[in-house]
Amino acid sequence: MPKTFQDAVALTRQLGVRYLWIDALCIVQDDTEDWAMEAAKMGAIYESAWLTISAMSAVDSSKGLFPSKSLAIDVNDMTSKNIPIVYAHRPTTVLPGVDHAPSLFTWVHGRPSEPSWPLISRKWAMQERLLSRRVVHFTAHEMVWECRESLWCECGGVAGKETNKQAYVQEVEEIARNRLDPTKTLHQWLCLVQEYCMMKLTFRDDVLPAFSGIAQDFSDSSLGRYLAGMWEASLPAALCWRSSPNRGRSARELNPPSTSFEIALNRRPGQYVAPTWSWASVDGQISTMPFLYHEFKSTCRAQVLDASSNLSSSDVFGRVSYAVLELWAPVFETVIEHDERGHRIFGISGIREAKLFIDTREDADGLRDGEAVCVARVCDGRQAQSLVLRQNTDGTYRRIGLLVGDGGSQARGLFATETLLLIV
Numbered sequence: 001m002p003k004t005f006q007d008a009v010a011l012t013r014q015l016g017v018r019y020l021w022i023d024a025l026c027i028v029q030d031d032t033e034d035w036a037m038e039a040a041k042m043g044a045i046y047e048s049a050w051l052t053i054s055a056m057s058a059v060d061s062s063k064g065l066f067p068s069k070s071l072a073i074d075v076n077d078m079t080s081k082n083i084p085i086v087y088a089h090r091p092t093t094v095l096p097g098v099d100h101a102p103s104l105f106t107w108v109h110g111r112p113s114e115p116s117w118p119l120i121s122r123k124w125a126m127q128e129r130l131l132s133r134r135v136v137h138f139t140a141h142e143m144v145w146e147c148r149e150s151l152w153c154e155c156g157g158v159a160g161k162e163t164n165k166q167a168y169v170q171e172v173e174e175i176a177r178n179r180l181d182p183t184k185t186l187h188q189w190l191c192l193v194q195e196y197c198m199m200k201l202t203f204r205d206d207v208l209p210a211f212s213g214i215a216q217d218f219s220d221s222s223l224g225r226y227l228a229g230m231w232e233a234s235l236p237a238a239l240c241w242r243s244s245p246n247r248g249r250s251a252r253e254l255n256p257p258s259t260s261f262e263i264a265l266n267r268r269p270g271q272y273v274a275p276t277w278s279w280a281s282v283d284g285q286i287s288t289m290p291f292l293y294h295e296f297k298s299t300c301r302a303q304v305l306d307a308s309s310n311l312s313s314s315d316v317f318g319r320v321s322y323a324v325l326e327l328w329a330p331v332f333e334t335v336i337e338h339d340e341r342g343h344r345i346f347g348i349s350g351i352r353e354a355k356l357f358i359d360t361r362e363d364a365d366g367l368r369d370g371e372a373v374c375v376a377r378v379c380d381g382r383q384a385q386s387l388v389l390r391q392n393t394d395g396t397y398r399r400i401g402l403l404v405g406d407g408g409s410q411a412r413g414l415f416a417t418e419t420l421l422l423i424v
Contacts, residue, residue: 002061008053011065021045024061033313040315043131043213052132054125056117057140065138123201123210130168131213168192172217182222186234189218190288193229193241193279197286204269205319207280212317219317226316228309228323229280235304236327236378237289237296239277240385242357242402244285268360275309275323276399277387277423282359289385299381302329305420324396325423329376329387330415354405356388363400366390375403377415389423396422 001009005022012020023042028034046052055065117139119125129135129146137144142154148169151161171188196211208229215226224232231238243266266284274280279288309323358364367373367390374389374397383404389397 003064004055004058004061007055007065011053015051017050021049036313036315036318039209040212040313040318042209043127043216046128046131046213047133049132050134052128052135054119054129054135054137056119056137056144058138059118121200123196123199124206126196126199127210127213130165131217164195175218176220182233185218185223186231186238189223189231189234190238194286194288197279197282197284201283204283205271205273207273207283208320209315209318212315215317225307227307228274228278228320230278230307232307235307235325236300236302236329239302239325239327239387240289240378240402241279241286242404243282243359244287266360268362272321274320275325275424276359277325278323284360296379299379299384301380301415302327302376302378304328323424327376327387327421327423328418329378329421330418331374331376331421332414332417333372333374335370335372354384354403356401356403358388358401359399367400373400374421375415376421377412380412387423389421392424396424398424 005025008020008022027038053065055061055063058064117137120129134145134147137146144154144158145152146163146165148166150166151158151163153159171185175185192214193211196214201207201210211229215229218231219226223234226232266282266286268276268281269283279286305326305328307323307325309320312319312321371390374391376387376389378385378387386403387399388401388403390400391397
């Protein structure tokens with residue numbers, strides 16, 4: 001049995017608790033049906049647990065819960081070092097205070113960037129931490145207690161601090177009591193999605209199951225059906241997510257009109273995990289549209305006529321095998337062109353100031369010089385939003401990017417034709 005599992009068993013016995021759930025042992029890993037059945041219960045398991053044990057500093061199950069070396073310092077050496085005395089294990093030793101700044105910043109702002117806490121950067125761990133009533137995190141330096149009210153550590157450096165866990169609990173309680181405005185509910189959902197997409201996942205087809213417990217918490221709201229990571233009531237506005245080009249490249253300046261072009265380093269998985277119109281189809285960071293929904297309604301030009309998804313199991317929040325969106329929208333066709341230096345240029349006559357965000361590297365590499373693409377306007381306004389689509393051989397379309405900007409009257413005139421698009 002791996003060291004972390006052994007430590008968890010020993011700790012559970014010391015606490016006098018009879019039962020211990022370990023995912024890798026309690027779910028038959030090579031049985032697809034058993035995995036799907038148990039994965040659908042994960043949210044309830046963590047929400048109902050008396051205590052969740054978090055091996056925060058372990059990179060895998062072989063490292064254990066407890067640090068291998070003691071941080072004890074000889075009291076006789078304290079006079080020559082400016083180290084705060086926090087508490088004593090024995091009369092002759094003390095532990096130094098721990099610098100919590102990076103880790104605390106990570107939890108408060110949802111940025112999984114703390115290298116010494118690898119678990120916090122995992123997608124599954126985000127759901128498990130947010131849903132659990134109380135968690136004990138075993139770090140390399142000390143234990144950290146996190147519950148639905150506050151955060152505490154052994155050295156006192158983060159005593160009584162709040163994290164995004166407490167905010168999440170308050171939001172879910174308000175949703176359950178129907179006290180949260182649907183617009184605010186959707187805003188909170190999109191913030192969680194954006195945070196979730198910053199994290200890592202070993203198996204790409206887990207992207208929806210690893211978020212299913214959070215989706216269940218939001219299902220009591222007025223957001224309608226859950227469609228491969230998207231709420232029915234949020235459409236078509238929620239279609240306006242874009243990949244974050246952390247090291248994108250822009251087209252060189254041309255004589256106006258011109259459009260800048262950015263390619264994200266995100267990837268689209270080889271196996272099917274979600275439709276291209278869903279954020280779940282992209283492996284990497286995304287940005288959700290920062291607008292107010294009452295403003296969107298006044299500028300919206302697209303309409304979702306229908307949407308459906310085929311589930312891979314009985315879990316409505318889990319994996320999907322296929323999904324399609326019927327979108328009625330103003331469209332026009334244009335082409336992808338290359339300049340003499342090999343940079344792809346999205347040439348659109350009449351578009352003066354806009355930026356094209358290509359969803360993934362695969363989408364960019366698949367574009368051929370002179371190939372026609374379909375641009376479907378979702379909303380007008382200063383930051384007009386349009387889906388960029390490629391047509392499949394069967395007549396359906398797949399999303400490859402988002403065009404943002406130039407909602408002027410001249411640009412609006414390009415979208416003179418309205419048509420029905422089946423996006424998969």
